[in-house]
Amino acid sequence: KWRAALALGLLLSQGGEFGFVLFAQAQRAFLIAPEAASLFGAIVTLSMATTPFLMMITKRIREEPVVAGERDGPKADGANALIVGYGRFGQTVAQMLIAQGVPVTLIDTDIEMIDVASDFGAKVYYGDGTRLDLLRQAGAGEAELILFCMDGDQISPDLVTGVHNAFPKASIYVRAFDRRAVIKLKGAPVDGVVREVLESAVKMGRMALESIGVDHAEIDRTEDIYRRNDKERLRVQSE
Structure with missing residues (x-):
């Protein structure tokens, strides 16, 4: 469903630790300049730091809206x-x-x-x-x-x-x-x-x-x- 897809897409936008390894190898192979490697590393670090906040933001997106007339969620250990x-x-x-x-x-x-x-x-x-x-x-x-x-x-x-x-x-x-x-x-x-x-x-x-x-x-x-x-x-x- 689109809500889950959008929330997952936002969370997948975060960089990961492996980015640091890739940037270091690319710099040693003269594929990117040291300044670019530093900038990329900073971007990945910032994106990782925002993950908890994105989790909180996407929680509202992931939750399906309650339609008028619907009952509350599952009760009695999920037994409706x-x-x-x-x-x-x-x-x-x-x-x-x-x-x-x-x-x-x-x-x-x-x-x-x-x-x-x-x-x-x-x-x-x-x-x-x-x-x-x-x-x-x-x-x-x-x-x-x-x-x-x-x-x-x-x-x-x-x-x-x-x-x-x-x-x-x-x-x-x-x-x-x-x-x-x-x-x-x-x-x-x-x-x-x-x-x-x-x-x-x-x-x-x-x-x-x-x-x-x-x-x-x-x-x-x-x-x-x-x-x-x-x-x-x-x-x-x-x-």
Whole structure:
């Protein structure tokens, strides 16, 4: 991005110690006059002395401006989104959030899935994500999103109510196993209930992004990128 590029360009403009070696060799080889070597050395010295000040100046340039309506930066050790269940559904939701730069923390009991997620640098907690103490340990108290993406009909209205009461700041989304599960959660304090499988996962990702202020055009672009990437992965896997 242009901000990072401009800041890096300013920092790369500084001379380095190797310049002194080059100027000395050039003077001995009669390529530059002694006066020029002294002048070049002084310029390099001054540029090196200005580096700390340029670092402070470029800090403002490197920081992206906060757009109206955006939330504050990552909370709870970087966890703005807490995803419970990292199967095929949770992976889709996580990829959409990560595509928008939303930090994600995962909770799962599947050791194999945890190993895969860790390989991609995600923060993972092992255990039952329906327990309030584990959710709290994973950062639910500061999370903006809590998304239950487990397989099966595991989410009850009482559980959702307990999570909402314990972590009122978070928007809660639930993956529903079937029509009966959707009906069962009617009236529960959830921000969204979606049914399986692919289309419902994409829908949950869209709702999650919208609730944290991402505009609709960018959400459409994210969905399109995900679908194209998913189609390409499927083609490669089929071959």
